[in-house]
Amino acid sequence: MRxxxxxxxYVDAVFPKVGDACFRLLRHLGVDVTYPKGQTCCGQPMANAGFAKDSALLAKRYDDMFKGFDYVVAPSVSCTAFIRLQYPHIMKESGHECHIARKTMDMVEFLHDVLKVDRTLGRFPHKVSLHNSCHGARELNLSAPSEKMEPRFNKIKDLLALVSDIEVVEPERYDECCGFGGMFSIEELAVSKQMGERKLARHAATGAKFITGADCSCLMHMAGINAKEGKFPEIEFRHVIEILAEGL
Structure with missing residues (x-):
């Protein structure tokens, strides 16, 4: 597959090591992966702000750039969910056919559902608290949302089980929102901050040294609060792909 x-x-600008880890891990697993140059924002911020029509040009650019690939993978569940679920509507309204949205996957679901990785990856001898983001649990089916009262599963946890010497834990209210929500964190700053503080405290209560998840935006929100308030200086943040690629 190609x-x-x-x-x-925002991953490119703030978390470039995550992009590097994605590329290294995919190559390690024998995937023919290409990073097309000239990539731009997917358009999610403007669409969330009520300007969906203005994101149509970015959607078409993305569709044209990746049209020839069998899959497109990304280390961001929120961007992936936006592309897969919203691009078909946005592009249809602007008179364009959408080809690649249904082939766009988050890195976790691609590794878990398509490659079905089952071999030992790296080594990470630390206790890690797992963050289940809203887009991942409720739109991309990375884990079972607690409100549905269904049997629990977690694709992120399944992949982390392939890492040697790691201890994975989950906080109380394991899939409660961290409060980021993109535009929500700007328009409802006080509420977003309190939600983030509570979520961070629940992660810290597990005794984990690291907090991980599949969405850099959630990790960025909690890391920003922690850096500003300094309540848990011992805690570090790692995208799950960075942990999976550790030592490769």
Whole structure:
């Protein structure tokens, strides 16, 4: 298969090591992966702000750039969910056919559902608290949302089980929102901050040294609060792909 790697703009600007880890891990697993140059924002921020029509040009650019690939993978569940679920509507309204949205996957679901990785990966001898983001649990089916009262599963946890010497734990209210929510954190700053503080405290209560998840935006939100308030200086943040690629 031919796989295109999409690195969302905020990951490129703030978490470039995550993009590097994605590329290294995919190559390690024998995937023919390409990173097309000239990538831009997927358009999610403007669409969330009520300007969906203005994101149509970015959607078409993305579709044209990745049209020839069998899959497109990205280390961001929120961007992936936006592309897969919203691009078909946005592009249809602007008179364009959408080809690649249904082939766009988060890195976790691609590794878990398509590659079905089952071999030992790296080594990470630390206690890690797992963050289940809202888009991942409720739109991309990475884990079972608690409100549905269904049997629990977690694709992130399944992949972390392939890492040697790691201890994975989950906080109380394991899939409660961290409060980021993109535009929500700007328009409802006080509420977003309190939600983030509570979520961070629950992660810290597990005694984990690291907090991990599949969405850099959630990790960025909690890391920003922690850096500003300094309540848990011992805690570090790692995207799950960084942990999976550790030592490769």
């Amino acid at each position: 796989v295109g790697l999409f690195i969302p703009c």
